[in-house]
Amino acid sequence: MTQQKQNRITAAVIILILGFTMPVHGQKATASFVSAYGYDSCVLLKNKTVTVLLEPNAGGRVISYALNGVNVLYEDSLQNGWVSTAAMPRSKGHLAGGRFDIGPSRTKPNTDLFFFGKWKAIITGKSSARLISQTDSVNEIYLIRNFKLDEHSSKLTCTQTIVNKSNKPFAASFWARTFATGNGICIMPVPDTSRFPNKYIMFMNRDTINMLPVDTNILNRGGYLIIKGPPQKPKLEMDVAQPAWIAYAATNNLLFIKKFSVFTNKYYGDVTAANTSIWYNGKQMVEIEPIGPLETIKPGGSAFFTEEWHLFPFSFSANRTVEIEQVKSIIKTIK
Secondary structure (H helix, E strand, O other): OOHHHHHHHHHHHHHHHHHHHOOOOOOOOEEEEEEEOOEEEEEEEEOOOEEEEEEOOOOOEEEEEEEOOEEOEOOOHHHOOOOOOOOOOOOOOOOOOEEEEEEOOOOOOOOHHHHHOOOEEEEEEOOEEEEEOOOEOOOOEEEEEEEEEOOOOOOEEEEEEEEEOOOOOEEEEEEEEEEEEOOOEEEEEOOOOOOOOOOOEEEEEOOEEEOOOOOOOEEEEOOEEEEOOOOOOOEEEEOOOOOEEEEEEEOOOEEEEEEEOOOOOOOOOOOOOOOEEEEEEOOOEEEEEEEOOOEEEOOOOEEEEEEEEEEEEOOOOOOOOOOHHHHHHHHHOOO
């Protein structure tokens, strides 16, 4: 790309974004209880252009994160109103929306209580709310999820805290399991010194990992990994470079960005020790999964991890290409 073309793209993007990041006058951010998606006691956070719907009845999820009424998260109308019961403790399909969990994925305890169970919702401010899980009676832990929507932009701060009520240490990590709408394009920075020769690994099945995968839908371009469509196998893991972000260009013309921290001085407990996973389920959904470091939580102690979410308008390309410089220009506007 010529410098002149790059400058034109950057200028156009900044002008477009300013319309969504300038202070909103006469429109306050609000938080309220609403009924939605067949559920009562949901929390709606909103400002002039963005709505966030928190669902406490089944898994403590972000069931909608929308810009100008367009939701970037995967929805399944057949699940509307579903709650865990003794007869059906787990949902039949993948539970939709912006889910969170604890890891490591292969050694974690059973987290069905957190993933499918009922949570308590509390409004904590004019644009913030908290979801609190039940306590796991086996390990004596519970989770707190705090959400705050910026008054003037799409920035949604999501913090999960693991609380250890037991009298012994408990080892766990943050695990984001956010479903976005399917068939989009993922972009993320990867380090030159990645432990993975092709900058990512691919799970061929539950027990077999391909350390040297080759997939025509996965590209490494100048330090950026691009997943431009469904790969041969859905589950991928990689290390994202600091400052860490994942951008997802959705087919409904939104750019969904997650920003988070990676820690070079901490141990990552997943089987590959990666800090990120992408689970690309054909064209149906894409799971965007930052992974936190393994924390040993003292008795009576806690550990937390924070993600920042952002949404921007973004024209999805019919030929499934994304200008990395355009994405980087958008990310530079985030404060």
